[in-house]
Amino acid sequence: MKTIISRQKIRSPFVAKVEELSGQNLLACYQCGKCSAGCPAISQMDLPPNQVIRYAQLGLKDELINSNTMWICASCLTCNVRCPKGINIAEVMEALRQVLLRQRKDHVDINKLSTKEKSELPPIALVGNFRKTTS
Amino acid sequence: MKLSYYPGCTLKNHAKNFEDSALCSLKKLDVGVEELPRWNCCGTVFSLSTDDLIHHVAPIRNLIRVKEQNNNKVMTLCAMCYNTLKRANQRVKDNPEDLQKINDFMYREKIKYEGDVEVLHLLEILQNDIKLENIAKKVKKPLKGLKVASYYGCMLVRPKNIGFDDMENPNSMDNLMSALEAQPVEFPYKTECCGAYQTVDNQELVAERTFQILSSAQSQGADVVVASCPLCVFNLDQRQKKTRQIYPEFKNIPVLYFTQLLAIALGCANKSLRLDLHYIDPNPILKEKGLI
Numbered sequence: 001m002k003t004i005i006s007r008q009k010i011r012s013p014f015v016a017k018v019e020e021l022s023g024q025n026l027l028a029c030y031q032c033g034k035c036s037a038g039c040p041a042i043s044q045m046d047l048p049p050n051q052v053i054r055y056a057q058l059g060l061k062d063e064l065i066n067s068n069t070m071w072i073c074a075s076c077l078t079c080n081v082r083c084p085k086g087i088n089i090a091e092v093m094e095a096l097r098q099v100l101l102r103q104r105k106d107h108v109d110i111n112k113l114s115t116k117e118k119s120e121l122p123p124i125a126l127v128g129n130f131r132k133t134t135s
Numbered sequence: 136m137k138l139s140y141y142p143g144c145t146l147k148n149h150a151k152n153f154e155d156s157a158l159c160s161l162k163k164l165d166v167g168v169e170e171l172p173r174w175n176c177c178g179t180v181f182s183l184s185t186d187d188l189i190h191h192v193a194p195i196r197n198l199i200r201v202k203e204q205n206n207n208k209v210m211t212l213c214a215m216c217y218n219t220l221k222r223a224n225q226r227v228k229d230n231p232e233d234l235q236k237i238n239d240f241m242y243r244e245k246i247k248y249e250g251d252v253e254v255l256h257l258l259e260i261l262q263n264d265i266k267l268e269n270i271a272k273k274v275k276k277p278l279k280g281l282k283v284a285s286y287y288g289c290m291l292v293r294p295k296n297i298g299f300d301d302m303e304n305p306n307s308m309d310n311l312m313s314a315l316e317a318q319p320v321e322f323p324y325k326t327e328c329c330g331a332y333q334t335v336d337n338q339e340l341v342a343e344r345t346f347q348i349l350s351s352a353q354s355q356g357a358d359v360v361v362a363s364c365p366l367c368v369f370n371l372d373q374r375q376k377k378t379r380q381i382y383p384e385f386k387n388i389p390v391l392y393f394t395q396l397l398a399i400a401l402g403c404a405n406k407s408l409r410l411d412l413h414y415i416d417p418n419p420i421l422k423e424k425g426l427i
Contacts, residue, residue, distance in 0.1 A: 020186075021185055041340065076331070131190070
């Protein structure tokens with residue numbers, strides 16, 4: 001896949017939005033990879049967390065919003081507590097989810113869950129999931 | 136004065152075994168507990184977006200209920216409620232403007248919240264207030280011979296300013312198990328995420344995590360795994376069905392709340408254990424060890 005890096009993308013409103021919603025300075029990341037090394041869900045992700053940060057620094061919006069990583073991340077915060085630069089990676093993942101959710105692009109369709117599933121699942125799972133994956 | 140108690144939604148249905156066993160244990164320890172009146176869902180997950188104040192209203196409203204009981208401490212059992220309430224509390228304490236906005240939004244509440252309620256988890260209370268040596272003195276049925284792997288998950292220990300234990304190698308539950316004369320089992324997956332709410336739309340992911348976490352505990356000789364989060368317990372217990380489909384060689388292991396073992400040790404009646412709520416039946420191992 002060809003990836004084009006440009007000043008326009010790096011200075012795009014998308015990067016500013018991600019920084020604003022996450023409250024993080026993306027450029028603080030020096031790509032040590034510690035977040036990815038400790039991530040318990042990395043085997044399911046198509047972009048490892050450190051690459052998500054790199055892509056966000058470069059404003060690669062399309063690549064990021066088409067990645068499954070922010071939906072696999074369950075905010076366990078292992079990356080946050082280990083980052084030597086004090087970056088909250090989980091907050092960046094949340095910002096990426098919010099960029100889509102605030103355009104009503106839900107990840108989970110509640111209507112597709114069966115009554116059986118809904119009754120078997122505890123409220124803690126349903127509320128948590130809907131808070132993270134629906135608008 | 137009685138301790139204010141915030142149960143949270145899941146403790147009233149799927150995790151009734153957690154609530155009943157905890158309340159019976161506290162009674163045996165002579166600790167008075169009063170459930171908050173008119174409590175509401177805490178929202179389950181702490182909102183991580185900088186501008187998303189509306190999702191902190193629910194946890195803060197619960198802290199107003201604590202003030203209404205003329206208390207300034209609230210006990211939680213559920214690790215996710217603990218994390219959400221404590222983090223929301225921390226956020227408004229650190230940001231007076233946020234607190235002002237949230238108070239303005241709840242203008243019908245008689246009490247304005249001032250950030251003066253302390254959110255505590257039962258494990259903290261057992262460890263710091265009641266103290267493990269006093270619990271050990273009240274043990275009626277020592278858990279001798281039971282090998283217990285304590286699984287802490289995420290929400291009890293992270294982030295650093297919220298957790299009450301070491302975030303990489305916590306030991307509060309292990310210490311409690313020692314006080315009850317069980318044999319704590321160390322295992323390297325005790326703070327690794329179980330997949331949490333992904334259990335709704337990605338059962339495979341949770342089954343994968345369940346396999347890794349429980350296999351690790353089993354490899355260290357654990358008879359049972361204990362936890363403090365109703366979502367962890369749901370995942371690690373109920374998703375063993377899916378885990379067996381993916382890994383037929385996987386051997387089932389009972390997953391309990393730490394309070395159920397505490398209740399057994401303190402001599403609570405079997406009905407407070409609600410062992411019927413488990414997918415993997417803990418009865419055989421508990422009977423084998425002469426505990427029920």
